[in-house]
Each structure stands twice: as structure tokens, then as C-alpha cells.
Amino acid sequence: MTGRQRPIPSRPSRLLISTVAAGALLMTGCGALPGASGDSREPVTVVTWAPSGASGPDTANMAGMTAMAQAYARWVNGDGGLDGHRLRVVTCDEEDTSAGAGNCARLAVEEKAVAVVGSYSRHGRAFMTPLEVAGIPYIGGYGASEEEFRSYLSYPVTGGQSALLAGNAKQLARRCDRVSLVRPDTLGGDGQSWLLNTGLTEARRPAPLDIRVAETTTSYDDAAGRALAGAGASGGCVTAVLGDRTETFLDSFRRLEPTTGTVRISSVLGSVGQPLIDRTGGRDSPFEGAYVTGWYPDSGDARWNLMRQVIRKHAFGDNRIDPDDTGVQTTWIAYTALKSIVESLHEPGITAWKVTKALNKGIRVSTGGLTPELRWRYEDMLGSDSYPRIVNSKVTFQVVRDGKLVAEKKGFVDVTKTLSDASATG
Known part of the structure; x- marks a missing residue:
């Protein structure tokens, strides 16, 4: 970004709150999930953000990423959730600004998110500090900011x-x-x-x-x-x-x-x-x-078939989601990683600290061949001065x-x- 930036408000704007509320209502339901034992397992709340209404020649519009996150939640909740936990996805319009990125990060803190998953932002300085203070891991971002490959709470799925x-x-x-x-x-x-x-x-x-x-x-x-x-x-x-x-x-x-x-x-x-x-x-x-x-196999590869099925059955014709779009694909892979992480914990309550601990201890994540097997231990990282957090x-x-x-x-x-x-x- 160049030019003057708007002041960062202390709380999300009304537009962000309405966007999130709609996403939260869509993802939250009553009663036990199919295959879950009553309501013994707490919901898992995550946040996905991306610029969704940005306009102009130099701004990004990645609305397909938040839409993919919502479709993923509908699919996984209809199939028993994440190890019996209902997945609650909160979405946020990052606006392709540092102010918007900071607002979305503070929203993740307010929502007590266990992770930020499959998101896009070019404003790493604005969003990583609030996440680090709250101990919320950033899993599978698009790789559009340098901080994603430097922060100790960032777990990238690609080499950017x-x-x-x-x-x-x-x-x-x-x-x-x-x-x-x-x-x-x-x-x-x-x-x-x-x-x-x-x-x-x-x-x-x-x-x-x-x-x-x-x-x-x-x-x-x-x-x-x-x-x-x-x-x-x-x-x-x-x-x-x-x-x-x-x-x-x-x-x-x-x-x-x-x-x-x-x-x-x-x-x-x-x-x-x-x-x-x-x-x-x-x-x-x-x-x-x-x-x-x-980063990934070509869009016609059979390894994308499950993602395409989920989009057809659970996106309800949402034209924001293009299965050939790299952002949509990145969100799918990030949520696939989240599913593996939560299922490895086998606990009634999932927290950001537990997710981070599992990542740092070396949980292995398979993405169905869309990436090599992922692991984020220190010894798995490239570790160079320029690219310290790259594992893929x-x-x-x-x-x-x-x-x-x-x-x-x-x-x-x-x-x-x-x-x-x-x-x-x-």
C-alpha cells in the first residue's frame, strides 16, 4: 500500500459486524451433530478473512475465500463436524487495507477463535501483532505478506x-x-x-x-x-x-x-x-x-474432486466461489489441515493454545496429495534468514x-x- 492510511478504529466497523453476524448465524445451529455424543463437545470457532468488496485497479478482491470457508463448514457440520465439534466460521471483510486487517484480527480475539484459517491479507504487520498477543495461530494464509513467513504463530501451507x-x-x-x-x-x-x-x-x-x-x-x-x-x-x-x-x-x-x-x-x-x-x-x-x-496440482487434477463436490452441494450456486481460483484452493487446503489438527486432539474443548501446541509438537497433516505432507516443527522449516517459516x-x-x-x-x-x-x- 502507498499513500495515507485511515486511522485504525478500536472496534470493527458496522459493516464488518454485520458481515460477521451473517456468517455466524449461518454457521451456528442447535442440537447435537450427526455422529456426536449429545452436546458434550464444544463448538470450534475460527475466523477467515479476505477483501470481499474492495474496488480499484490496485486492490484485491478475494471473496471466494470466505465463501469457501462457509461452504466447508456446512459440509463438515452435516457430516459430524470436526471430531464431533460443530465448526463455527466467522468471516470478515479485510477491505485490502491495514485498518481492515487490524479490525479482522481484533475480531478473531473477541470471538475467541482457536485459529485464523485460509485467509488473505497483504497487511501482515496490522494483523499478526494482535494475533500474537492473543496466542491465536494463523493457519494457511495465502502468503501475500512477509510476516506469514516470519511470525512464530504463522503456519503456512505454501512457500509463497x-x-x-x-x-x-x-x-x-x-x-x-x-x-x-x-x-x-x-x-x-x-x-x-x-x-x-x-x-x-x-x-x-x-x-x-x-x-x-x-x-x-x-x-x-x-x-x-x-x-x-x-x-x-x-x-x-x-x-x-x-x-x-x-x-x-x-x-x-x-x-x-x-x-x-x-x-x-x-x-x-x-x-x-x-x-x-x-x-x-x-x-x-x-x-x-x-x-x-x-503451488498446487492443476485445476483438472482428480485430487480436487472432493472440493468440487463440496462446492456443488454446499455453496448453493454462490458465484463467488471459483474452484479454479488459487485463493479458493488455498482456503480448502487450510481447512483440510484444521480438520486433521482438531481430530488429532480428541478433546471436548479446543483452544488456540491446544491447536498451537499440536502444531509445534509436529502433527503431520495430509492434504490428499494437494501439497506434500505438512509439518511445522522447527526442524521442518527452511530456517533461512529470508524465509524462516517455510515448510513446503x-x-x-x-x-x-x-x-x-x-x-x-x-x-x-x-x-x-x-x-x-x-x-x-x-
């Missing part, structure tokens, strides 16, 4: 954008003689360049041509021209990691290089995804043929073929060495 950039370097090294990188002229952009350079160097490829663009730019014509020149006439690749502006850059690039296949384009999930490909023409999309590095440093290689993101290489690719090398020399 750092793992994607390290993986993108490996993916491009397999296919490209030369690489041009188009990235923001920011401190975070500097990190992108260093990770890509480290990965390409490890593969004995030339360093990428580093093309910086201002965050406020309105034209990518100059950057597109330099990227095309740097990639060469054939055998080269251009990778762009510009978030929502990746599409705008590609429009400029394709006007200069309209023939698909001579210079390949590339990006990472979060900057490019199936919803964007669908919106820009499917198989006629300018992303056709692009290499894309992701594996990514997937995908390619856009006939308008669909499909696997370019089967299985996961480990980028631990690239992350470690980049941290040691950065």
Missing part, C-alpha cells in the same frame, strides 16, 4: 511467491535459452530478480535481463520492447510477475510479437490463473502456450494448453536449494 519465483527459474531453465524478467521497481521486485537469477545460474543459464517498471506506470510498451529484444528472435522467454497488471503488460507484448511460439511467455499463479485465461478468451487467450509455476518448498510446473492450465511436468519440484542459496548470497 518466493517459492514460485524459484520454481519459475527452474521451469524456464528447462525450455529457454535467454530470459527477460519484467517486474515492479520495488524492494519486492528486487527479490524477484534475485531469486530468478539464482535459479537460472544454478542451471548454468545466463542471468535474466532485469526490466523494472514503476508501480504507477500506465504503459508497458517500452518494457515490452526491451523484453522482446532481450529474449531474442527464438528460443527465448519473457516472464512477467506484475500481479493484476500482468494482463496489461501482455497486451503490449503481444502487439509487438503476435506470433505464438517464437518467444514463450511465462508467469506464476497469482499473476496468471485459470479465471484470467477464461476471461481473456480461453484457447484464444494471449496466455495460450504460457509456462506457469504454481515444492511447486508445480504448468502450461496453458487449449485454454487450460495443465501439468507441464508431473509431480512436485523441490526448490529448497534455490531458496537457501538465494538467502545465503542475497
